[in-house]
Amino acid sequence: MPSPANKKHPAEPDPGCNQCPRLVAFRQANIKRHPDYYNGAVTSFGDDGAGILILGLAPGLQGANKTGRPFTGDLSGELLFKCLETMGWTGGTNENRPDDSFVLRNVMLTNAVRCVPPENKPTTEEVLKCRPYLMARIDALPRLRVIFALGKVAHDATIRAFFLKLAEYKFAHNARHSLPNGLTLVDSYHCSRYNVNTGRLTENMLLDAMRGAQQANIEDR
Numbered sequence: 001m002p003s004p005a006n007k008k009h010p011a012e013p014d015p016g017c018n019q020c021p022r023l024v025a026f027r028q029a030n031i032k033r034h035p036d037y038y039n040g041a042v043t044s045f046g047d048d049g050a051g052i053l054i055l056g057l058a059p060g061l062q063g064a065n066k067t068g069r070p071f072t073g074d075l076s077g078e079l080l081f082k083c084l085e086t087m088g089w090t091g092g093t094n095e096n097r098p099d100d101s102f103v104l105r106n107v108m109l110t111n112a113v114r115c116v117p118p119e120n121k122p123t124t125e126e127v128l129k130c131r132p133y134l135m136a137r138i139d140a141l142p143r144l145r146v147i148f149a150l151g152k153v154a155h156d157a158t159i160r161a162f163f164l165k166l167a168e169y170k171f172a173h174n175a176r177h178s179l180p181n182g183l184t185l186v187d188s189y190h191c192s193r194y195n196v197n198t199g200r201l202t203e204n205m206l207l208d209a210m211r212g213a214q215q216a217n218i219e220d221r
């Protein structure tokens with residue numbers, strides 16, 4: 001029998017994970033405010049044979065925290081799913097419910113922090129606390145070649161997860177970084193409502209970065 005120290009870390013947290021006190025307090029408040037919401041640590045969504053892992057920041061209060069599926073139900077997800085569809089990485093129909101027919105192909109979708117943070121801003125400590133789930137998620141994808149980071153927090157979480165130096169891997173939209181472990185990190189601005197409304201990220205820009213990820217996935221095989 002393996003010792004607890006050798007036990008494999010699960011890729012998905014229990015919905016009631018209580019390792020981050022600030023996030024648990026926010027969850028409790030949301031359960032009172034929105035008892036009909038999912039209000040828990042959000043499980044990854046996608047294809048177990050994925051070559052590309054799309055990494056977001058954290059669940060949105062009115063998106064994944066409400067529906068229980070990453071990027072489902074808010075404006076960030078609207079643009080993301082539209083672009084995933086254009087790339088041919090989806091199937092079925094998204095009805096913003098985890099039990100709809102929507103599926104992802106060759107792509108897995110997750111967040112650096114699995115619980116909704118106040119004002120959409122997780123702390124560095126919370127990113128570190130959730131790191132074992134990210135690492136286990138990565139380890140559980142045998143065909144993974146590319147991590148597609150949505151925003152600088154996701155970029156930094158990836159670099160830190162592999163114990164690399166942030167100074168050597170600068171975040172920039174559509175930047176492509178070869179990591180020592182053989183994976184490629186592709187960056188994009190986050191598809192947040194703010195970035196979309198201010199024009200910092202357009203649909204074409206997100207598609208360009210996705211094409212970069214697709215290219216890296218093909219080249220690295």
Ligand code: SF4
Nearest residue numbers: 013017019020115130
């Ligand atoms: S953010 Fe991650 S580590 Fe923290 S409580 Fe949620 S699932 Fe647990």
